[in-house]
Amino acid sequence: MKEKSDNELILIVQKGNKLQSKNALNILYVRYSQVLFQFMFFILNKDEDKARDFVHDIFLQLFEKKYRFDSSKNFKSWLFTIAANKSKNELRRLSVIRKNESNLNLEFSKTETAFEFDKKIKVWNVVNQLEEKQRQAVILRFRLNWTIKEIATFQECPEGTVKSRLFNALKKLSSILEKKSIEYFN
Amino acid sequence: MSNKEYNKEIYDLLEAKNWSQLSVQEKEYVKHVLGENEYNNMHQTLLSLQNETNEEIPEIGPLVIQKKRKAFIQQFFQLKMPVYQAASILLTVMLFSYFSDFSKQPTTSKNNAQFNISAEYSKSMKEDSLAGIFITGIYR
Numbered sequence: 353m354k355e356k357s358d359n360e361l362i363l364i365v366q367k368g369n370k371l372q373s374k375n376a377l378n379i380l381y382v383r384y385s386q387v388l389f390q391f392m393f394f395i396l397n398k399d400e401d402k403a404r405d406f407v408h409d410i411f412l413q414l415f416e417k418k419y420r421f422d423s424s425k426n427f428k429s430w431l432f433t434i435a436a437n438k439s440k441n442e443l444r445r446l447s448v449i450r451k452n453e454s455n456l457n458l459e460f461s462k463t464e465t466a467f468e469f470d471k472k473i474k475v476w477n478v479v480n481q482l483e484e485k486q487r488q489a490v491i492l493r494f495r496l497n498w499t500i501k502e503i504a505t506f507q508e509c510p511e512g513t514v515k516s517r518l519f520n521a522l523k524k525l526s527s528i529l530e531k532k533s534i535e536y537f538n
Numbered sequence: 539m540s541n542k543e544y545n546k547e548i549y550d551l552l553e554a555k556n557w558s559q560l561s562v563q564e565k566e567y568v569k570h571v572l573g574e575n576e577y578n579n580m581h582q583t584l585l586s587l588q589n590e591t592n593e594e595i596p597e598i599g600p601l602v603i604q605k606k607r608k609a610f611i612q613q614f615f616q617l618k619m620p621v622y623q624a625a626s627i628l629l630t631v632m633l634f635s636y637f638s639d640f641s642k643q644p645t646t647s648k649n650n651a652q653f654n655i656s657a658e659y660s661k662s663m664k665e666d667s668l669a670g671i672f673i674t675g676i677y678r
Binding site for chain 1: 542543545546548549550552576579580582583584586587588590591595596597598599601
């Protein structure tokens with residue numbers, strides 16, 4: 353069963369008997385759980401427990417046949433779409449918290465050492481300030497090494513739009529980092 | 539050309555080349571849209587995104603057994619719901635008949651106050667223990 357494609361395996365999960373379904377799900381879990389976890393980890397502001405819970409829930413719900421797979425689609429994109437949709441409510445909640453806290457985590461105190469500042473200013477620590485689609489594109493491109501084409505399939509948009517999103521994300525990130533370092537060193 | 543078109547083309551350059559690697563023509567083009575300084579900053583950010591990936595990402599580990607068990611229990615009750623419901627109905631009927639017997643107890647005599655109190659007491663004791671059994675049954 354290990355040689356089967358993702359699409360074949362998910363069809364077994366959804367249509368096979370319990371044992372076949374379980375085996376197929378295990379293989380898909382080995383193939384995708386860690387990358388999906390990485391994606392959720394960064395999407396959910398590095399909340400390890402929440403990311404783990406989300407990924408486990410997704411796989412359990414696949415087993416319970418809660419989601420119907422359209423065999424004309426690409427499994428990887430479909431799986432990440434489920435994850436992105438699932439995280440939406442959580443992101444909404446987080447954005448409310450973030451507004452309330454007014455980005456406290458990026459305020460630098462003058463007592464911090466340059467080393468501490470350097471650690472805080474790492475680019476991956478400010479990725480959470482990007483808007484949702486830009487953040488997804490950045491994580492998929494630079495963390496999971498997806499191609500522009502794969503991201504376009506996942507986000508259901510032309511490749512040009514993905515490039516434009518990445519461009520705007522880079523512009524925003526570099527301006528945040530620059531602003532923060534000017535604030536700190538002045 | 540629209541902004542989006544510019545962005546697309548410059549993104550391709552950002553991924554491929556730093557400022558010094560751009561041709562004269564490309565430099566002119568980038569200067570027209572962004573400027574050298576901003577291009578350098580964005581290229582640096584892109585490199586950081588590519589290189590700062592050595593941060594340890596925790597392992598997800600296997601599917602948590604507790605969750606599996608939870609899912610199994612949920613599934614079990616979904617499948618067995620008719621049986622479960624029937625058992626609940628039966629239990630309700632039994633309880634109802636049990637309490638109906640109590641309501642038939644001879645009381646009401648004004649002279650028999652002590653008997654009334656003890657009957658009420660024994661009734662409440664039985665209700666308590668029955669409720670205990672009922673609750674235990676549900677939680678099992």
